[in-house]
Amino acid sequence: MNFRKLTSAAFAISAFCMLSSYASAQETVNATSDNKRIDAAWEDLLETEGNLLSNAQFVTLTNLAYQAASARVCDNYALDKDKIGKELDKILTAGNPQLTSDQNDERIAAILISFGARYGLFIAEGHADKEDFCANGDKFEASHSTPAPKQK
């Protein structure tokens, strides 16, 4: 498995999630009065992930995907590629050294798929109420694990 396949797979799944989720995002949001999370779509994704990463790593991965989606959906944000690339690299390189090359490739593919799926789901959620979604990004504070979105 080469890196082109890995990134292609991640992007393909991301695109799939965007297409499949976006169509139902609005009605799902309307059905969920507490917030704008696309509950059913998230549950379908999460049931396959298990303990692939630690809690802290999952939070970082999700935050990175959220920032990437904010930069994609909102006009007022740009992607800080260097910072996000470094954070993503930390997760990708944190694998068990006992893994074979092929097993490590599978692990990396799974992480990239998880990242891409999160990216797609956040984009779908964002388009349900773009103005609110983009205003939400203004409240973002830099955490210990992830850089804040970079305003244009």
Added chain:
Amino acid sequence: MGRIRLAVIACSLISILGTHASSAYAHHFGGGAIAAGIIGLAVGAAVDDAVHRDEYVYGPPRPVYRAGTPFSPHFNVMCYPAQRACYNNGGYYNPNWSYRVFAN
């Protein structure tokens, strides 16, 4: 897999996110690549199941993650353990509460 190669992967992915997919990239979307990604997800599912876990491959098992039901740590925040994420009531994803609740 060396760090340089991983850095290339990470940067390539970020580049994809920063720009629309080019037709050249779209050209490489194949069933094999997608299937490889789906198979990769089985790693996560397998790790979640201690009974079928290959300890030689994955190392000493972590405690199996049993996601709890959603809960509210603050009056206007709802957290989802399975996602390790929190959302604002009536709104969107809350990175800060997600970090505070699940990453510490």
